[in-house]
């Protein structure tokens with residue numbers, strides 16, 4: 228799931244055009260659509276009367292939709308190929324062997340009050356704000372370079388309906404997301420990683436990674452972010468919550484204590500980086516494929532067994548403070 232918790236705490240240090248070995252389609256992002264092998268951008272009919280739609284197709288038929296309102300067309304087209312390039316990078320990093328996989332969509336909008344539709348039949352749509360008054364981390368470049376590589380990993384993790392503890396999902400998404408951001412813009416990745424590790428260094432009290440199982444969100448935090456129809460349903464039915472979709476939360480929106488969340492992202496990242504250093508990235512990737520292969524909750528017992536099988540290590544040690 229989404230976590231703005233860490234992002235909210237990140238000082239906005241990212242500077243443009245610092246990258247040396249970056250992907251040109253992700254650095255320049257000039258108006259018009261640059262051409263990149265393995266990525267195709269087409270305008271296709273939209274299923275939303277308020278928005279136009281692009282389809283970005285990557286290798287193996289993988290694709291995502293990019294929605295945009297009339298004021299955001301230039302931003303949408305400028306970032307389309309970079310979003311497609313990251314689908315190819317993600318497929319490599321995740322050993323994704325699916326054909327024709329659909330990844331999460333994005334909506335470029337200048338409407339401050341825009342709320343994306345949600346539902347089981349609707350692919351998650353991440354909102355990218357093109358209003359220059361929008362908070363920095365919701366604007367096109369940070370969203371495309373830093374947030375989407377991370378959030379698309381969550382999309383992949385849930386491809387078969389697996390539900391793993393947060394230390395696993397967030398550690399994996401942060402590890403892969405930073406690797407992909409690092410290919411798009413190395414300096415942005417370096418700053419992101421340093422900011423995350425700084426939170427761990429300044430953590431007061433134990434991180435308790437093993438206790439980072441699931442977040443529980445206050446109902447009002449969901450209510451304020453759903454469509455009028457879903458809101459009416461939620462008010463009529465106390466058990467109803469619209470399934471799927473992207474939400475934005477702050478620390479105050481959780482029932483669970485998320486005060487260590489920033490440090491936990493970093494600790495979970497280090498768990499994955501440690502496995503990579505000791506066993507190589509490919510072994511970590513195969514472990515993740517295994518853990519997320521089947522629907523339903525991934526239990527601690529299953530994780531202990533899979534860590535022993537794949538790495539010959541004791542998960543209890545890996546989760547220690």
Ligand SMILES: [Zn+2]
Nearest residue numbers: 228230397400
């Ligand atoms: Zn995440």
